[in-house]
Amino acid sequence: MYDPSHLRTFLTVAQTLSFTQAARRLGLRQSTVSQHVRRLEDAAGRQLFSRDTHSVELTEDGEVMLGFARRILEVHEQATAFFTGTRLRGRLRFGASEDFVLTRLPEILEAFRYDHPEVDLELTVELSGTLHEQLAAGKLDLVLAKRRPEDPRGEPVWHDELVWICAERLRLDPDRPVPLIVYPPPGITRALAMEALERQGRAWRVVCTSGSLNGLIAAARAGLGVMAHSRGLVPPGLVRVPDRAGLPELGQVDFVLVHGHRRTSAQSAADALAAAILTSGDRLHRR
Secondary structure (H helix, E strand, O other), X not given: OOOHHHHHHHHHHHHHOOHHHHHHHHOOOHHXXXXXXXXHHHHHOOOOEEEOOOOXXXXXXXXXXXXXXXXXXXXXXXXXXXXXXXXXXXXXXXXXXXXXXXXXXXXXXXXXXXXXXXXXXXXXXXOHXXXXXXXXXXXXXXXEEEEOOOOOOOEEEEEEEEEEEEOOOOOOOOOOOEEEEEOOOOOHHHHHHHHHHHHHOOOEEEEEEOOOHHHHHHHHHOOOOEEEEEHHHOOOOOEEOOHHHOOOOOOEEEEEEEEOOOOOOOHHHHHHHHHHHHHHHHHHOOO
16 A cells, blocks of 8 residues: 555655755655655545645644554565565674764664664764764764764755753853853864854853763753753753843754765665664654
8 A cells, every 4th residue: 555665755755854855865856756745645545744835844644654654664674684585794883973862763773683683783872073083984884973064974864953952940141151061072063052152252161061961961951051952852851042142043953874985794784774764863853
């Protein structure tokens, strides 16, 4: 009833909320993407997206279809692997940025380990900047991390806005330097936050530095200061800083998958994990 190619297209549109970006990622024409979605909607007898010239959003039926689509594709891939006799093997060194510590990435990795038990998956959790350095040095095979806006490397998983967040009770004094909670260098959000404040001519001071997301969250919850964070990943207990505080806009950020330059015995496993993350990427930032 549901064509796997139509389901993959649907998941990519749901993840990017853009027919144009979905077409680019899948290597299809935009008209083909629209056709796949229309045929899936015809098969389901429901509208899966509400869309106009400016935005694309999932309908309630579209949200429900997300779960079905993922499960159908997972079973489809398992059956294909079983009957073709292809089993992935090898050591896969995967790096994920601290941003994903509190997301549902472990569920995606657990499903990958279940589907590919002979892959020796080695996980490294680090700052995005550090992961990019380790990838360039050949110490990792695949990285899921942020990238700076001017960096062309990587396949986008999703595009998000950086925002200022803090404890709800925190009040900033406009006559005092902005208290910053930041990752150590080479943290990407650290650099973007400081650059934005400097462009505005706003004084700042670092009140907490931690290489752990949990450490930053603890400091923010304690009301020590503000931190720059992805809008789609705001941790529980923290809120966006109100516009009246006058903090500068932080701009956009891309979360991307980047493969190592060297071909390794784990390349097929890296390709499979990348595909799993791209297929299920919306689960990383959906509550």
